[in-house]
Amino acid sequence: MRVGIAEMSHETNTFSPVVTDLARFSGGRAQPLEGAKALAVYRGTGSCLGGYIKVAEARGHEVVMGIAAGAPPSGPVEDDAFEYMCGRIVALAGACDALLLDLHGAMVTRTYDDGEGELLRRIRASAPDLPIAVALDMHANITEDIVRLSTLVTGYHTYPHIDMDSTAERAANKLFDALEGNTQICMRWGNAPMLPHVMRQGTDDHPNRALQEQAMAFEAEGALAVSLFTGFPHADIHDAGLSVIAVTDGDAAGAERIVETLLDQAWDDRHDFVYALEPLETSMARACELAQSPGDGPVLLLDHYDNTASGGTMDTTDVLAAVLEAGLDDVAMFGIYDPEAVGMMQAAGIGAEVTLELGGKLPMPALSRESRPLRVTGRVKLLSEGRFPATVAMSRGLTMDMGHSGVLSIGGVDVVVVSRHIEPFDPGCFRAVGIEPTARRYLVLKSRIHYRVGFRDLVKAIVECAGLGVCTSDYSELTFEHVRRPIFPLDGVNSRRG
Numbered sequence: 001m002r003v004g005i006a007e008m009s010h011e012t013n014t015f016s017p018v019v020t021d022l023a024r025f026s027g028g029r030a031q032p033l034e035g036a037k038a039l040a041v042y043r044g045t046g047s048c049l050g051g052y053i054k055v056a057e058a059r060g061h062e063v064v065m066g067i068a069a070g071a072p073p074s075g076p077v078e079d080d081a082f083e084y085m086c087g088r089i090v091a092l093a094g095a096c097d098a099l100l101l102d103l104h105g106a107m108v109t110r111t112y113d114d115g116e117g118e119l120l121r122r123i124r125a126s127a128p129d130l131p132i133a134v135a136l137d138m139h140a141n142i143t144e145d146i147v148r149l150s151t152l153v154t155g156y157h158t159y160p161h162i163d164m165d166s167t168a169e170r171a172a173n174k175l176f177d178a179l180e181g182n183t184q185i186c187m188r189w190g191n192a193p194m195l196p197h198v199m200r201q202g203t204d205d206h207p208n209r210a211l212q213e214q215a216m217a218f219e220a221e222g223a224l225a226v227s228l229f230t231g232f233p234h235a236d237i238h239d240a241g242l243s244v245i246a247v248t249d250g251d252a253a254g255a256e257r258i259v260e261t262l263l264d265q266a267w268d269d270r271h272d273f274v275y276a277l278e279p280l281e282t283s284m285a286r287a288c289e290l291a292q293s294p295g296d297g298p299v300l301l302l303d304h305y306d307n308t309a310s311g312g313t314m315d316t317t318d319v320l321a322a323v324l325e326a327g328l329d330d331v332a333m334f335g336i337y338d339p340e341a342v343g344m345m346q347a348a349g350i351g352a353e354v355t356l357e358l359g360g361k362l363p364m365p366a367l368s369r370e371s372r373p374l375r376v377t378g379r380v381k382l383l384s385e386g387r388f389p390a391t392v393a394m395s396r397g398l399t400m401d402m403g404h405s406g407v408l409s410i411g412g413v414d415v416v417v418v419s420r421h422i423e424p425f426d427p428g429c430f431r432a433v434g435i436e437p438t439a440r441r442y443l444v445l446k447s448r449i450h451y452r453v454g455f456r457d458l459v460k461a462i463v464e465c466a467g468l469g470v471c472t473s474d475y476s477e478l479t480f481e482h483v484r485r486p487i488f489p490l491d492g493v494n495s496r497r498g
């Protein structure tokens with residue numbers, strides 16, 4: 001059997017001003033990888049594509065490798081980028097007997113609220129009966145079209161996402177089992193009127209840990225695939241929020257029962273999915289106290305309003321300004337996105353003192369507060385091409401790329417200034433530029449939950465800091481226009497069924 005494999009993956013933050021063009025999907029190349037080159041890059045990696053390739057080859061199928069297009073989260077996808085990616089995948093669909101797709105599930109384009117649904121509509125127009133398996137991120141916002149137009153859908157069970165490859169392996173295996181006549185795929189889905197807060201979605205914590213354990217327990221009991229999607233609230237579309245997809249072997253009533261059970265459990269826990277805000281000054285004071293307390297390792301400050309892996313500009317400076325003002329010393333921060341500042345640092349050279357306007361370059365019209373550059377004077381400590389091999393399992397086998405980068409030493413604070421958006425979940429991001437994170441008194445990361453993969457065990461305490469950014473944890477800073485209402489916690493909702 002000829003098995004097509006392709007990726008079109010983007011988590012769209014509709015409040016983000018960061019442009020999402022084809023270059024962002026291309027990882028620094030002219031176009032996204034495709035064919036033999038993509039196969040060589042992704043085979044054996046911990047990615048969804050790696051999982052698909054592994055299963056398709058192990059089961060003796062001929063792999064027809066399509067486009068591998070994944071972009072870091074940012075604003076709505078430009079139409080020409082979307083048209084290009086769809087065109088490549090529709091062409092692939094016409095040349096294979098089954099299709100394995102790595103989609104995110106929260107893609108919004110300039111024209112379409114449901115990018116994945118639109119892709120599937122186009123595939124179905126020319127390939128109505130093609131078996132299609134879809135692997136989705138846990139932050140997928142599920143729509144009727146995604147479920148109706150796919151043969152099988154499944155999603156991650158972990159956040160941080162450390163089961164991307166095994167999710168794709170499950171999708172492929174269950175599809176192939178059905179095509180071999182061993183099972184009969186029966187898929188049901190439903191959603192609840194709730195927007196779980198991303199900071200409360202980690203699967204190490206209540207309530208999502210128990211929800212994912214229950215989903216996996218249903219799979220262990222014989223369901224083919226059970227996925228609870230916590231959703232992505234910053235994609236302001238009608239269907240944003242929590243949903244469940246259950247796939248059983250020919251048992252429609254069983255699938256419906258699983259969906260209802262998980263939705264009920266999530267709804268009962270809805271208040272535990274709400275994030276409690278803390279003023280920045282309080283967080284800074286707490287960080288100082290924690291640094292005095294016994295225990296090894298740095299205190300980690302999370303600048304989580306500006307997380308690049310949720311669409312942040314990665315260039316806001318409020319938390320950095322507070323750190324400098326509070327006089328914290330022995331600090332390493334990752335990072336500030338500012339290609340212009342990197343250029344100035346390169347021009348000045350290592351060891352030179354520079355004064356520059358750092359960050360705050362990208363206006364954020366979706367927010368009422370303004371992002372401003374921070375005028376700083378510092379010493380250029382190190383310059384780098386910014387590429388390093390992943391050192392955590394989540395990105396096994398892949399090269400991380402933060403673009404041309406430099407370390408700017410501002411008093412006791414070393415700031416990594418980068419020219420590509422990258423979430424710092426891998427301690428390699430510091431080590432690649434000569435900073436040993438465990439040796440510092442404080443670390444500052446622009447991250448929300450993924451930092452846990454590489455940093456949680458290295459630090460003695462974590463302080464969440466309310467800075468500035470388009471993945472703000474304070475929903476009152478945003479104007480939701482499209483999500484269905486009423487929805488918890490934006491509105492008071494008494495019943496899951498409205």
Ligand SMILES: [Zn+2]
Nearest residue numbers: 137138139161
């Ligand atoms: Zn995600």
